[in-house]
Amino acid sequence: MLLIFVYVDVANPEFLAFDLMFVFLLILSIFLHELGHAWGCLIQKVAVGRVVLHGGGGFCEHSPATSHTEDELIVAMGPIVNLALWAICSLLTPLAPNEEIFWVLATLSWINLWLALFNLIPIQPLDGGKLFYLLLGRLVPYHMAQRIAGGVGLLACLALLPVLFLSWWAFGMVLFFLPSLPLHWQMVRGRAL
Template sequence: MYGINWSVHPLFVLVMLASIATGYFVELITLFAIVLVHEIGHVLAAKGFGWTVHEVKLLPFGGVAEVEEGANLPAREDAIVAIAGPLQNVWMGALAWAFGETGLWNQEWSLYVMHANIMIGLFNLLPILPLDGGKLLQAALSRMMPHRQTLVWMGRISLVLSCMMIIFAVIPAFHEPGGGIQANLLAVGLFLLLTNWTAYRHIPFLFIRFLTHRADVSSRSMALGGWALPIVVSKRHSIASALRLFRRDSYHLIVVMEEPGNIVAVLPEQQLVNGYLAEGKADRAVLELFM
């Protein structure tokens, strides 16, 4: 579909098997359809911006898309694509309510479909990666702080909230008479915790990927024209410390200054990135790039 490889995540397979075993097959098909339409909303929005989407893995609460351009896509586009999924749940929930009010569906089934859309839509708006709410928060943070700092903070926020979800899932087993663990919520919480722990450990690699695609940002900035955001460093600043100041949507000029305030050189960001990627010596001083 749309030239994209669609697959079902093992977590969704477990939910399917549990639903079949407990006799909720129709509800399972309905859930699958809601999740599929939710994810198609993301894909259509992404395709509208010309993104290259390679694969979509469907999960019980939505899906995870593999996008070629990654973190160098404009934050505005990322936010629009993220919100496009929950918006599908809005019209599907409203349609289910309308069908119930007009008698096309019985009230019980109408309420079930409406509540399923509300739950999936709201759950996806939680500020945890890779949920839509996490992507929205990440897009907002990227407008206020450097990209590497955004990765670190989003990793921390996602890990804390994932742990809170796990705690919330097991609390009924200890505080409610006859209460049990909320297995579905626990499984999703563990999945999000593992996903974000892996991503947090891989922040250095994610940052390098961000740098390798900076040429796209440069080309986009030159094609559209606009302001460059200067980064002021001393000539003894390391390349790594300067690169960590790069912002997602900005094109940078690196202003190298001596201690009294005299400008030694103005470097385009590509020179800094290429100097780092070509030799990988992040601790070199910026001064070495023009010696």
């Protein structure tokens, strides 16, 4: 579960406009991320059920009958879309004709880089956790990959807790991402996925 709360200054209309634009750009970036997963499905002729946004996150529901190789592309396409948007916006930012467009492009660039990096953390249910498990499955048997991915995810969950507090302190953004410690523990024990 991912919830993002951003301080909004309602007393100043100019800041309110920027705050609302930030929230819109964040939701748009998450939506495009999820459409990236849907695109990964469609490229491989995997049926897409729906794309859902919720509480600062989302998911792309698709046919469960996919191979591990198909899943690798589907999972990777979300962060790939974010990285592509980051690159495009970064290249266009210096060409912005005014301050408002510069701010939109710079903010969109920053949001997409942050989303890509955040989603690549090897924690379930983030894309990084899924991709780490799938790629480990190429090197070791899947039951062993599950245990390793669970252990790495468990350590990453514990390391992420101070980062959540630092995001509030450094950026004024409260990020509530509650990774599933029980899921990772079950993976370590070989009883999940």
